[in-house]
Amino acid sequence: MNHVTETKTAAAGGQPGRRRATSRVELEHVAFGLFAEKGFERTTVDDIAAAAGIGRRTFFRYFPSKNDIPWGAFELELERMRVRLKACPREVPLMDAIRLALVDFNRVESAQIPWHRRRMELILRVPALVAHSTLRFAAWRAVVAEFAAERTGQRPDALAPQAIAHAVLGVAVAAYERWLDDSGADLGVLLDSAVRELGAAFADGWHSVS
Amino acid sequence: MNHVTETKTAAAGGQPGRRRATSRVELEHVAFGLFAEKGFERTTVDDIAAAAGIGRRTFFRYFPSKNDIPWGAFELELERMRVRLKACPREVPLMDAIRLALVDFNRVESAQIPWHRRRMELILRVPALVAHSTLRFAAWRAVVAEFAAERTGQRPDALAPQAIAHAVLGVAVAAYERWLDDSGADLGVLLDSAVRELGAAFADGWHSVS
DNA sequence: GTTACGATGGCACCCAGTGCCAGCAAGGGA
DNA sequence: TCCCTTGCTGGCACTGGGTGCCATCGTAAC
Numbered sequence: 001m002n003h004v005t006e007t008k009t010a011a012a013g014g015q016p017g018r019r020r021a022t023s024r025v026e027l028e029h030v031a032f033g034l035f036a037e038k039g040f041e042r043t044t045v046d047d048i049a050a051a052a053g054i055g056r057r058t059f060f061r062y063f064p065s066k067n068d069i070p071w072g073a074f075e076l077e078l079e080r081m082r083v084r085l086k087a088c089p090r091e092v093p094l095m096d097a098i099r100l101a102l103v104d105f106n107r108v109e110s111a112q113i114p115w116h117r118r119r120m121e122l123i124l125r126v127p128a129l130v131a132h133s134t135l136r137f138a139a140w141r142a143v144v145a146e147f148a149a150e151r152t153g154q155r156p157d158a159l160a161p162q163a164i165a166h167a168v169l170g171v172a173v174a175a176y177e178r179w180l181d182d183s184g185a186d187l188g189v190l191l192d193s194a195v196r197e198l199g200a201a202f203a204d205g206w207h208s209v210s
Numbered sequence: 211m212n213h214v215t216e217t218k219t220a221a222a223g224g225q226p227g228r229r230r231a232t233s234r235v236e237l238e239h240v241a242f243g244l245f246a247e248k249g250f251e252r253t254t255v256d257d258i259a260a261a262a263g264i265g266r267r268t269f270f271r272y273f274p275s276k277n278d279i280p281w282g283a284f285e286l287e288l289e290r291m292r293v294r295l296k297a298c299p300r301e302v303p304l305m306d307a308i309r310l311a312l313v314d315f316n317r318v319e320s321a322q323i324p325w326h327r328r329r330m331e332l333i334l335r336v337p338a339l340v341a342h343s344t345l346r347f348a349a350w351r352a353v354v355a356e357f358a359a360e361r362t363g364q365r366p367d368a369l370a371p372q373a374i375a376h377a378v379l380g381v382a383v384a385a386y387e388r389w390l391d392d393s394g395a396d397l398g399v400l401l402d403s404a405v406r407e408l409g410a411a412f413a414d415g416w417h418s419v420s
Numbered sequence: 421g422t423t424a425c426g427a428t429g430g431c432a433c434c435c436a437g438t439g440c441c442a443g444c445a446a447g448g449g450a
Numbered sequence: 451t452c453c454c455t456t457g458c459t460g461g462c463a464c465t466g467g468g469t470g471c472c473a474t475c476g477t478a479a480c
Contacts, residue, residue, distance in 0.1 A: 014478075014479095015425085015426075015477080015478075016424065016425045016426070016477065016478050016479070017424085017425045017426025017427060017476075017477065017478085018425085018426055018427040018428070018475065018476040018477060019426095019427075019476070019477070020426095020427065020428095021427075021428070044465085044466065044467085045466080045467065045468085046466085049429095054428080054429080055428065055429035055430070056429080056430090057428075057429050057430070057431090057469090058427080058428055058429060060467090060468065060469080061427080061428085064468090065467075065468075066466095066467070066468090067467095093414060094411055095411050095412050127345060130344055130345065131341040131342055131344050131345050132341055133344070134340055134341050134343070134344045135337060135340065135341055148411070152411075157388075157391070158388075159384065159385065159388050159400065159403060159404055159407060160404075160407040160408075160410075160411065162384035162387060162388065162404075163380070163381045163384040163385065163404040163405075163407050163408050164407075164408060164411050165380075165384070166377075166379075166380030166381055166383055166384040167376075167377040167378075167380045167381050167384075167408050168377075168380075169376075169380060170373070170375075170376025170377045170378075170379060170380035171373045171376055171377050173376055174369065174372035174373040174375070174376040174377075175369065175373065177372060178367075178368075178369050178372065181367070190369065193369060194369055194370075194373040195373075197369060197370040197373050197374075198370075198373050198374060198377050198412070199412040200370075201304055201305050201358070201362075201370065201374050202305050202408070202409040202412045202413070203412070203413075204303060224447075225446080225447080225456080225457075226445095226446065226447045226448075226455065226456045226457070227445075227446065227447085227455085227456040227457025227458060228444060228445040228446055228456085228457055228458045228459070229445075229446070229457095229458075230457095230458065230459095231458075231459070254434085254435065254436085255435080255436065255437085256435085259460095264459080264460080265459065265460035265461070266460080266461090267438090267459075267460050267461070267462090268458080268459055268460060270436090270437065270438080271458080271459085274437090275436075275437075276435095276436070276437090277436095
């Protein structure tokens, strides 16, 4: 669920054809500006293309849909999550491993926090993007399910791995929502607490955690 | 997440104006027929309207969007879930109460199972509907969060209730997905197991449940 | 140059969803 | 019987996302 700016394509590689007119990151910036100005829904793809000085048709060669703009290089980020999970020693219990990886994966440099906030505000507050997020998060769940499967000796599509993956994603989204509500909150703490609180809820009638 | 056919509007009440030309249920049936025939995406709203003998414009007075067709009277069903949770004695631990209510809420008469399968297959397998489901499920989560909030003495939008609600929804979806994969499976058992498995995962390193 | 390659962007089209509004089908008077 | 009110219908025009097609442009290599 964390994002960073993607690696810029080499300014002038030795490729034959015409050079790209812009980049994902640049379009992302242009678009975010417009979204801040008049909101996501009231910004059309034409607006974005015009502001970026490209054709509407070209826009769709950089992003498969308007809904994908806030996602940056999420697919690449995912690899970090996978690596982070794999790096966790087997002695660490499953849910602890996932919790730690989750917190780690969502660590953002403090300079990047405002940007990350705007990004996640879009993804988790604009209805069209909330809906779309489900499709993008599926890949994230797959990573968690794969890890849980490996740990429990089941197939990734078995019930337990899937249940765990779905649940952890849900918990993470809950934490993010609280984070967005609370301008001073620490995302890492919220994510950690959210997972712990769920565990505590299972543990018995109810003990609030920390 | 369960659905039943909604109560038909009185055939001919004493109302003044023109009578309704059709009903949600009827449109739902017509639409499901077309979906089965050529798939959700390749069925246009025009197709459905034509098949039902109404105007395209009229269709949108029965359903706010094409994506809402498979949802039947979900909003009303929700009330059942709320009542079911409230009926649970306070001695029953929180997560047990939720688990029991979840299973109960999703109990379907055996005659209705094939229909329910088709419905959920659409909702959980067609990308556009998977995305849309997030928006509809929000209301379901709110019911669970409200219950968890009441039980834990927190506000419904606090971290723990939200985390629990998100997690339970996730787990339920995981169970449904398994159910759809497995034509002979029992939905109730899967839902029950899914919640238990998650609890077990938290309980420690890993003990498979039953 | 010329050629090969890859990006661009215009155009036409499909489809979901919406505002507007004329018109239709009932019931209830007068 | 004639009207009036009420409420549903559905055509029309329009917006906006997304796609297929294709001519054109810019660049590197030969």
